[in-house]
Amino acid sequence: MHVDEEQLARWAVEGDAPDPAAADHLRSCDRCQAELDELRRVSDLAHSLPSMEQPSDEVWTRITGELDSTEQVGPERRFRSRTLAAAAAVAAVAGAGIGVGATLVATDEETPATPTAIRLEPLAGKSGTGSAGIVQVSGAEELKVSASGLAAGPGFYEVWLINTDGKRMVSLGVLNPQAGGTFQIPTGATAQGYRIVDISLEPEDGNPEHSHDSLIRGTLPS
């Protein structure tokens, strides 16, 4: 019998040696050993990742400028695909750093009062309450979120920032309602209108989209 695949992944990520029974098996099974080696390689790389950075806006101007002199590349009104046009508006956000992804930062029990903290109120027919506030941590913005009385359900709670333009949103991460959490806000997001803090109940269905099951919500001051 081969070693449980999830157990192999756990050894790879946690850097532990396999237990004696598994070690025996690994010595005689190339398949399991190869899988462990490969998972270890990925995990080792992933344990020291660079932070992703964005070029200045000027670079895009330079690219279109250089191409414009030789061929027609122009403004986005020439989108032919509606899907892509809509996507471009969203993807523009990624260019501004949202694609870099939000990190769940360490959680601590004490919640210092933040000057900008807002209350998160339940949506119609929902229960629960919470608060959210922006804290500045070495030049970056983080959102400190706490919640209580959220409707229980299968799945997990996810924190979102919705743009006041009503067209875009970005996921900040998973919230443990018992502990609360602090989430990195993508650079410039609040200035771009991502000010509506939304906590949703998400089923474990592998669908990354917002479940549309929002529980509590509030808007950060501009």
Add this chain to the structure above:
Amino acid sequence: MTGAALWRVSAGPAWVTVRAVTSKDAGDPTAAEIATAFAEGRDAGLSAAYRRWSGLVFTLALRSLGSRADAEDVTQQVFVAAWRGRGTFDPDHGDLGAWITGITRHCIADRFAVRQRDVRKAEAAVRLADGGAAPQVVDEAVVDRVVIADELARIDDPRRTILRLAFYEDRTHPQIAEQLGLPLGTVKSHIRRGLLQLRDRLREVSGDDARR
């Protein structure tokens, strides 16, 4: 998720209607959709490709070259070269991100070569011996790490949060389960599948380089 419910939310003094959309259900193009638009020469393909991969290209150049100015030059070169060379990209037989990463490798290597030439000239000018150093190549571990960081940022929650806790904060599986209030089995499954997802991404990128 078209026809999504409209939500009324308070945003300042006025009530505005916020449609429940994410970047995904607003029609965030998949890599394949971007690739098709790009190969067909649609402007939307170029701008979408830039938005999707400029961070990857720029970070890779920055980590390799150590200079923002050089990294921005390389980013410009890469997208200009990719757009002009789009006729050689076949969306049916390749991944656009991997293809663009390959171009980035070459542009960075060119930049190393230029630097080396400049050094040689300077050395000749002061009559220093030319060491004849081997041409500097792109460090594949840097490529791998940037590719993983880029992919990790795109992984959907809760997997992304779980992986970040494991990689950035060295949390054990049970610690992650406790912190996120998720069953241990869920955490185990997401970590394994997440590792495979990152591995597949690495394979695509290095596979592309092997074909070039």
